[in-house]
Amino acid sequence: xxxxxxxxxxxxxxxxxxxxxxxxxxxxxxxxxxxxxxxxxxxxxxxxxxxxxxxxxxxxxxxxxxxxxxxxxxxxxxxxxxxxxxxxxxxxxxxxxxxxxxxxxxxxxxxxxxxxxxxxxxxxxxxxxxxxxxxxxxxxxxxxxxxxxxxxxxxxxxxxxxxxxxxxxxxxxxxxxxxxxxxxxxxxxxxxxxxxxxxxxxxxxxxxxxxxxxxxxxxxxxxxxxxxxxxxxxxxxxxxxxxxxxxxxxxxxxxxxxxxxxxxxxxxxxxxxxxxxxxxxxxxxxxxxxxxxxxxxxxxxxxxxxxxxxxxxxxxxxxxxxxxxxxxxxxxxxxxxxxxxxxxxxxxxxxxxxxxxxxxxxxxxxxxxxxxxxxxxxxxxxxxxxxxxxxxxxxxxxxxxxxxxxxxxxxxxxxxxxxxxxxxxxxxxxxxxxxxxxxxxxxxxxxxxxxxxxxxxxxxxxxxxxxxxxxxxxxxxxxxxxxxxxxxxxxxxxxxxxxxxxxxxxxxxxxxxxxxxxxxxxxxxxxxxxxxxxxxxxxxxxxxxxxxxxxxxxxxx
Numbered sequence: 399x400x401x402x403x404x405x406x407x408x409x410x411x412x413x414x415x416x417x418x419x420x421x422x423x424x425x426x427x428x429x430x431x432x433x434x435x436x437x438x439x440x441x442x443x444x445x446x447x448x449x450x451x452x453x454x455x456x457x458x459x460x461x462x463x464x465x466x467x468x469x470x471x472x473x474x475x476x477x478x479x480x481x482x483x484x485x486x487x488x489x490x491x492x493x494x495x496x497x498x499x500x501x502x503x504x505x506x507x508x509x510x511x512x513x514x515x516x517x518x519x520x521x522x523x524x525x526x527x528x529x530x531x532x533x534x535x536x537x538x539x540x541x542x543x544x545x546x547x548x549x550x551x552x553x554x555x556x557x558x559x560x561x562x563x564x565x566x567x568x569x570x571x572x573x574x575x576x577x578x579x580x581x582x583x584x585x586x587x588x589x590x591x592x593x594x595x596x597x598x599x600x601x602x603x604x605x606x607x608x609x610x611x612x613x614x615x616x617x618x619x620x621x622x623x624x625x626x627x628x629x630x631x632x633x634x635x636x637x638x639x640x641x642x643x644x645x646x647x648x649x650x651x652x653x654x655x656x657x658x659x660x661x662x663x664x665x666x667x668x669x670x671x672x673x674x675x676x677x678x679x680x681x682x683x684x685x686x687x688x689x690x691x692x693x694x695x696x697x698x699x700x701x702x703x704x705x706x707x708x709x710x711x712x713x714x715x716x717x718x719x720x721x722x723x724x725x726x727x728x729x730x731x732x733x734x735x736x737x738x739x740x741x742x743x744x745x746x747x748x749x750x751x752x753x754x755x756x757x758x759x760x761x762x763x764x765x766x767x768x769x770x771x772x773x774x775x776x777x778x779x780x781x782x783x784x785x786x787x788x789x790x791x792x793x794x795x796x797x798x799x800x801x802x803x804x805x806x807x808x809x810x811x812x813x814x815x816x817x818x819x820x821x822x823x824x825x826x827x828x829x830x831x832x833x834x835x836x837x838x839x840x841x842x843x844x845x846x847x848x849x850x851x852x853x854x855x856x857x858x859x860x861x862x863x864x865x866x867x868x869x870x871x872x873x874x875x876x877x878x879x880x881x882x883x884x885x886x887x888x889x890x891x892x893x894x895x896x897x898x899x900x901x902x903x904x905x906x907x908x909x910x911x912x913x914x915x916x917x918x919x920x921x922x923x924x925x926x927x928x929x930x931x932x933x934x935x936x937x938x939x940x941x942x943x944x945x946x947x948x949x950x951x952x953x954x955x
Contacts, residue, residue, distance in 0.1 A: 456695060456723045459700055461702065467731050467777060471510060473695070474512040475804065476814050478658075492667055496567060501935060513658045515658055518951045528668065531600050531601050561620065562592060565595060574589065605669060621874075621916045653665045675707040715919065723765050730782070746786060757900050775802060776801060776803050837882075845858060845885070849907040867911065884920040884922045
């Protein structure tokens, strides 16, 4: 059996000029990055502004497990399948982070015969967007420390600096650090922290900005610290948002690539859904809607995180109205939720499957609360038995959800024809999309609404630090209380405890920390033991990756 990278390296790619021409780009409207990647310029975005929008399809999933569910693979395969049935479709996805690529999760370019290419480039550096975000973030951090070193005219309290440094790597040793050690010329000593780049507010701002002016304005709104007198310090007070925008000017342009079957794909931005808002850029999504009759996009991790934030943050800000939601589920993930260890998932176990099906049911129920038609994609694996697949289909029928068996990993677009037809039919059904909560609901009530309605929590406990932070946010500006909440929670459970599988009930969600992302326009809510800088596993994926003298990469999935 060929690995993902072997399949990708055996594919025939079209030159990016041909893919650009396929979607109507003129030569002056894109900037090639080598033979198979390109940046799309504002000239094309402006020319497309008055075109009508196509239909938007969101791909999400049940809670992920160590076995993997194939959400990106399904997104890519569905897009290819829809083109095969004569529906002009473009795929709009997130960029992978180097942290998971070298860690345990793997890349985010799909798998098998449903991949976006060139997968090595996409998973490793791509067009440098994440490096630009890292640089812009750390430029602001450097300016903060330099301002304090050079006399601290603003009176910044170094004990209350809120803006951390970032790195696109899983490096637990940098979670808590002390900077400014050494002699007097080396800075003022203070405690600092590192997050992974995908958790940076700069990443969220890039994905939510619609122009350079919007980007600069949002960057200027970042709350970076408090003064000794308790008043706030914003990025604009330090005068660095213009320089940060200059660093990000190319990163703001959507990236054009192709699938293994040469379907155009826009890949842009990449915030995690468990610690950020988990969606690709508004610019790429809106452009895709102009380019095709259908756009297939995805939101990270399970529907309790990615889909909730897609609806309540991205759609709220961008005025998007999805026509259909595809919920990816697998037999082995449901068995895992039913208590079967990863090593035993290949064996048929109908009892555990039915026990774990409550997780699928929870996500169907949650998605239906947004008023959008739902189609369950049963992502087929070679170890699934006919009896197990039939059991999942019966569960979908019992919940009144459309479903289709998907075999896009093994067969590419041909393996998603039934799913594509079901999705097209769902897009024609009446849709009454609405967000979960109104803007004028209090911050605590928004958090409680998500916890109860989406996670199934019985109650919410706010730690003293979280309650204090909420009070400070509300006191800073009444408009901040109108922001949506961006929940940071384990992806492995509907609760804030990753060991609680299936559909836990009666639990209390613990909110330990709340942070204002004024530039992004939302409030980050950290629950349970979630961390914003992951660590590497005992045997990191990086140990398997290599490159030969011809530049051929191996071991990358």
